[in-house]
Amino acid sequence: MLEDHPMDGERIQQDVSFCRRYLLRVANGDGRGTVIPFPGSSTYANEAVIQTCVPRNGKLLIHSNGAYGDRLMEICVAMGQPYKLVRTPPTQPASMWELRQALMSDPTITHMMVIHCETSSGIINPVEDMAELCQETDKGLLIDAVSSFGVLELDMQQLGFEAIVLGSNKCLEGPPGLAWVIADERKLVNRKGNARSLSLDIWDQWQYLERSGCFRFTPPTHVVAAVAQALREHEKEGGRKARLDRYQRNRRRLVDGMRVMGFETLLPDNIAAPIVATFLQPEGPRYDFMHLCNGMARRGFHIFPGRLAVPNTLRIGCIGALNESKMDAAIATIGDLLEEMGITMPERSRSTADSCGP
Amino acid sequence: MLEDHPMDGERIQQDVSFCRRYLLRVANGDGRGTVIPFPGSSTYANEAVIQTCVPRNGKLLIHSNGAYGDRLMEICVAMGQPYKLVRTPPTQPASMWELRQALMSDPTITHMMVIHCETSSGIINPVEDMAELCQETDKGLLIDAVSSFGVLELDMQQLGFEAIVLGSNKCLEGPPGLAWVIADERKLVNRKGNARSLSLDIWDQWQYLERSGCFRFTPPTHVVAAVAQALREHEKEGGRKARLDRYQRNRRRLVDGMRVMGFETLLPDNIAAPIVATFLQPEGPRYDFMHLCNGMARRGFHIFPGRLAVPNTLRIGCIGALNESKMDAAIATIGDLLEEMGITMPERSRSTADSCGP
Numbered sequence: 001m002l003e004d005h006p007m008d009g010e011r012i013q014q015d016v017s018f019c020r021r022y023l024l025r026v027a028n029g030d031g032r033g034t035v036i037p038f039p040g041s042s043t044y045a046n047e048a049v050i051q052t053c054v055p056r057n058g059k060l061l062i063h064s065n066g067a068y069g070d071r072l073m074e075i076c077v078a079m080g081q082p083y084k085l086v087r088t089p090p091t092q093p094a095s096m097w098e099l100r101q102a103l104m105s106d107p108t109i110t111h112m113m114v115i116h117c118e119t120s121s122g123i124i125n126p127v128e129d130m131a132e133l134c135q136e137t138d139k140g141l142l143i144d145a146v147s148s149f150g151v152l153e154l155d156m157q158q159l160g161f162e163a164i165v166l167g168s169n170k171c172l173e174g175p176p177g178l179a180w181v182i183a184d185e186r187k188l189v190n191r192k193g194n195a196r197s198l199s200l201d202i203w204d205q206w207q208y209l210e211r212s213g214c215f216r217f218t219p220p221t222h223v224v225a226a227v228a229q230a231l232r233e234h235e236k237e238g239g240r241k242a243r244l245d246r247y248q249r250n251r252r253r254l255v256d257g258m259r260v261m262g263f264e265t266l267l268p269d270n271i272a273a274p275i276v277a278t279f280l281q282p283e284g285p286r287y288d289f290m291h292l293c294n295g296m297a298r299r300g301f302h303i304f305p306g307r308l309a310v311p312n313t314l315r316i317g318c319i320g321a322l323n324e325s326k327m328d329a330a331i332a333t334i335g336d337l338l339e340e341m342g343i344t345m346p347e348r349s350r351s352t353a354d355s356c357g358p
Numbered sequence: 359m360l361e362d363h364p365m366d367g368e369r370i371q372q373d374v375s376f377c378r379r380y381l382l383r384v385a386n387g388d389g390r391g392t393v394i395p396f397p398g399s400s401t402y403a404n405e406a407v408i409q410t411c412v413p414r415n416g417k418l419l420i421h422s423n424g425a426y427g428d429r430l431m432e433i434c435v436a437m438g439q440p441y442k443l444v445r446t447p448p449t450q451p452a453s454m455w456e457l458r459q460a461l462m463s464d465p466t467i468t469h470m471m472v473i474h475c476e477t478s479s480g481i482i483n484p485v486e487d488m489a490e491l492c493q494e495t496d497k498g499l500l501i502d503a504v505s506s507f508g509v510l511e512l513d514m515q516q517l518g519f520e521a522i523v524l525g526s527n528k529c530l531e532g533p534p535g536l537a538w539v540i541a542d543e544r545k546l547v548n549r550k551g552n553a554r555s556l557s558l559d560i561w562d563q564w565q566y567l568e569r570s571g572c573f574r575f576t577p578p579t580h581v582v583a584a585v586a587q588a589l590r591e592h593e594k595e596g597g598r599k600a601r602l603d604r605y606q607r608n609r610r611r612l613v614d615g616m617r618v619m620g621f622e623t624l625l626p627d628n629i630a631a632p633i634v635a636t637f638l639q640p641e642g643p644r645y646d647f648m649h650l651c652n653g654m655a656r657r658g659f660h661i662f663p664g665r666l667a668v669p670n671t672l673r674i675g676c677i678g679a680l681n682e683s684k685m686d687a688a689i690a691t692i693g694d695l696l697e698e699m700g701i702t703m704p705e706r707s708r709s710t711a712d713s714c715g716p
Binding site: 009039040041042043044047048051071074075077078079080167169175176177178195196197198199200201214215216217218219220221222223226302304306 | 367397398399400401402405406409429432433435436437438525527533534535536553554555556557558559572573574575576577578579580581584660662664
């Protein structure tokens with residue numbers, strides 16, 4: 001008995017139903033896709049997509065240029081799922097030539113999976129080209145869109161992907177604890193009994209949801225409510241394009257400011273997502289990364305020191321409830337902390353800095 | 359960059375560390391057990407325990423007398439994990455004679471798993487006897503303590519279980535979205551690489567946590583903070599015994615009041631947990647379960663109509679931020695709704711009602 005409980009069954013069903021409709025619309029998936037909520041971290045949902053969509057005797061071609069791509073391989077290793085890994089360096093997007101070669105040389109490959117925006121560096125992989133290759137060769141395309149969905153375009157009608165995975169806590173600006181899968185219904189319907197796990201079976205979660213309107217297992221009620229609110233705010237802001245625009249302005253301000261102070265970006269602007277910017281760290285003995293991290297945290301700017309694609313880099317996020325004046329404040333703080341460490345970086349004039357693209 | 363974000367890394371590490379210490383203390387597991395947070399629903403954690411602890415060529419003896427016991431079987435079916443199921447009717451606790459027979463007749467059985475309190479009826483299974491049997495026959499004991507932990511006793515030193523699974527959202531009164539596993543370190547240390555899933559690998563989550571203090575994958579930060587607060591409140595209330603006492607008083611008040619109105623409980627009091635009380639529904643055409651459910655919801659009392667062990671029963675929870683006056687209000691509401699439906703139930707005098715046990 002849940003007396004005075006804010007989350008009665010009807011409310012959560014309405015929230016889930018709204019989220020499913022809204023996310024499908026953002027993906028341009030009406031009439032083709034279905035949206036399935038998946039509690040837990042996005043890694044669970046990535047594994048669930050592999051468990052459910054890749055036949056047990058199928059093979060998954062994985063592209064990786066960072067920590068999150070490598071994790072897809074770790075999932076396959078744990079599952080005993082046959083896979084083939086194609087790596088490119090952290091500063092290079094997926095090579096279409098290499099992926100085509102891999103597909104051609106191994107006809108047992110049934111699916112391809114890629115990270116849309118590899119958060120460990122911020123690099124964007126060319127999902128449009130990959131979708132074309134998959135359509136041409138009749139392979140299923142799976143995309144980890146955890147840190148891109150809601151900002152970068154992922155059009156289901158155009159890309160024809162089999163499934164994508166979204167997180168609630170990146171560009172959708174909700175709390176963590178609930179991921180989502182958008183899957184092609186015509187393909188998912190054939191995946192009954194393929195997963196080697198009850199918990200990680202997307203098909204089963206989907207069917208139960210369609211039948212009953214409920215999750216199979218107790219949902220993270222409070223997170224669901226918060227994510228529904230976050231999506232209403234995404235809609236209110238003007239949807240995907242408006243949010244992309246704000247994040248691009250955030251990144252432009254950040255990168256321009258950091259370049260003025262002498263920092264260089266790891267990636268050229270044309271392959272960098274407006275999600276996170278990665279900078280090369282200053283050289284020399286005076287620079288102390290943890291001093292910078294802790295100093296920023298003391299002033300309310302939290303950066304995550306782990307999961308880096310390239311050692312000695314510094315990642316600063318551009319997403320969340322941030323705007324250009326917040327980016328200015330972060331830049332000023334970094335400037336102060338460099339001064340504290342006694343570091344003078346070679347100044348680059350604003351005019352010679354690369355212009356900062358999406 | 360998480361500017362002004364309430365959940366910085368240090369805070370969540372402190373919360374997780376407090377929760378782990380506190381839960382271990384409640385289980386009397388100091389020096390023997392380790393506590394591992396596991397995001398998602400408790401079913402995920404149950405599967406993770408099976409994935410991690412039961413060897414691939416081992417066999418799991420499952421006892422079931424309800425929906426949650428049956429789900430353990432569904433997990434094994436999905437995984438392809440060899441198992442043997444021993445069922446007792448929903449109104450009968452596990453039969454030690456049958457479990458012993460099952461163990462004796464199949465030496466390939468390595469582990470036994472049972473639901474401590476089967477929430478679909480509220481029945482308590484005799485984990486103490488099962489622990490004795492497992493110790494005698496050298497089998498690993500796994501317990502789903504999702505709806506009992508924090509109230510019913512589960513003493514690690516005494517029971518010697520290999521692992522138990524807790525939910526945050528039952529007797530611990532936190533929000534859903536985070537389960538916990540308490541495992542015997544000396545056994546868990548040998549389970550590296552046993553899980554056939556990356557996400558559901560308890561060993562890996564444990565090792566990563568010990569090494570770094572962090573979750574392997576993005577934790578449900580807000581849920582973690584709320585659960586830590588819920589545990590502080592559990593401690594403040596006086597711990598397990600004080601909460602057991604309050605829930606017992608809740609159930610006693612509820613069952614006494616319902617009996618006065620003529621309801622009968624599904625279970626005799628000596629095998630019923632003070633978590634949820636199950637009543638036989640009134641007979642006759644005037645009784646309408648959904649009328650009762652909806653009428654209660656309108657007055658702020660939410661009961662869950664699904665997941666019943668026995669058809670035509672009515673379950674009312676006794677857990678959460680409830681006390682005896684709330685139970686009185688619920689009983690009065692049920693009385694009003696019966697009157698609305700024009701139902702007069704045979705009155706049983708309080709003196710002839712069974713006394714309400716633990």
